[in-house]
Amino acid sequence: MQQIKGTILKSRLAFVEQHWGREGVERVVGSLQDDDQKALRTVLSVKWYPFEIGERLDAAIVQVLGDGKSEVFERLGAASADANLTTLHKQFLSPGRPHVFLGKAPQIYGFYYETGRRTYEQTGESSGVMTTYEAETFSVPDCLTVMGWYRRALEMCGAGGVSIVEEECRARGGGVCRYRIEWSTVAD
Known part of the structure; x- marks a missing residue:
């Protein structure tokens, strides 16, 4: 199972907060399943996380904040x-x-x-x-x-x-x- 470092998840969440504020983070995280919400509320930079949680976070960012456009990721x-x-x-x-x-x-x-x-x-x-x-x-x-x-x-x-x-x-x-x-x- 592919895993990613918490720094990737933290960077995505920080980007959302920088551009859409704390409310944007809450909207994105709140749109996810309970297990993902729990994991994303206490992300540790040095910990490994399943790649799939990053995929689900990415999809939520595109859906909730990116008007369906994935270019936001650049x-x-x-x-x-x-x-x-x-x-x-x-x-x-x-x-x-x-x-x-x-x-x-x-x-x-x-x-x-x-x-x-x-x-x-x-x-x-x-x-x-x-x-x-x-x-x-x-x-x-x-x-x-x-x-x-x-x-x-x-x-x-x-x-x-x-x-x-x-x-x-x-x-x-x-x-x-x-x-x-x-x-x-x-x-x-």
Whole structure:
């Protein structure tokens, strides 16, 4: 069974609170089953949780607050990067060196997910491909969150004009989740 760290759930809840207030959090959590509500009211950052609780939380955010649009998760991913890469995981940032940062994708993946793996391959001076393999569970909102997280993280490393396109997605029938990443400038 795939599990995710509590930091993922906490980031989603913090994003909801930041954009929709405490009432938004209560509306989202209140729309879930009792067991999920109980778990989400006392999330611990270092604890592992079933991936499915994250999926149900994602679906509730889209349904209750996102007008049925899952794109809200790219914004959530960016907010999560701001929160985690300025505190808990700031050692991952590599200012002025986007490829060095992206080369840490396998380690970063291991901090957030229990099964599967992620690779990074540089394809040009300012481009590369990141691929997620063998994750037991996957979802479109999770992939959008990954895209938003890495876009913001690259900006925090000084990359400008960042573009991330998911070329293949397991949640849409692909064999892997593959992201083509490009940027136009780098500041130190």
